[in-house]
Amino acid sequence: MDKENFFERVYDIVRQIPYGRVTSYGAIxxxxxxxxxxxxxGYAMxxxxxxxxPVPAHRxxxxxxxxTGKRAFASPNLMQELLQSEGIEIKNDKVMDFKHVFWHPADLQTMS
DNA sequence: AAACTGACCTTAT
DNA sequence: GATAAGGCCAGTT
Known part of the structure; x- marks a missing residue:
């Protein structure tokens, strides 16, 4: 179905999220x-x-x-495990140093 | 076509 | 600072 024009935009951005980085729905x-x-x-996710x-929705x-979206995964703990696997520290289902690992779609060229 | 839903965000109390 | 309600857009029923 090619009616996912809006979804594709979201998927494309999420796929471009660097390793060990996370972004917010509002930023996308x-x-x-x-x-x-x-x-x-989030609906697209x-x-x-x-x-x-498949897009790294855990990021x-x-x-x-x-x-918030961990419940949409196969297992609620899967999302947390994936983030921790990328070096992101998770506490109480929340991203620690969120500001530090936060990544913005337009921040691609900001990095050297 | 209308109404409801949803992995959100902002503002108000 | 925490909790409640509203607003927003697109998709699904």
Whole structure:
């Protein structure tokens, strides 16, 4: 189905998230131009399993850095394990140093 | 076509 | 500072 034009935008950005970095739904929505569609970003993630290649949805968290979407994974602890596997410290389902690991879609060229 | 849902964010109390 | 409600956009039923 090629009606996923909006979803593809979200998937494309999430796939470009660097290793050991996380981003927020609002940041992606803002980059897409639809800042108010922050909920849509998460909605698209719900269908991330239908998209290919699969997107690292575990790198996408809410504004608080809380793993709100962990329940959408096969196992709630899977998302936390994946983030910890990337060097991200998780505490109480929340990303530690969230500001430190926070990555913005337009921050690709900001890095050397 | 209308109403409901949703892995959110902002503002108000 | 924490909790409650509203607003926003797109998709699904």
């Amino acid at each position: 929505a803002e980059y897409l131009g639809t800042k108010g569609s922050s909920r849509m970003v 719900n269908a991330c399993g239908t998209a290919y290649p 996408v968290v809410n504004h608080q850095g809380l793993l």
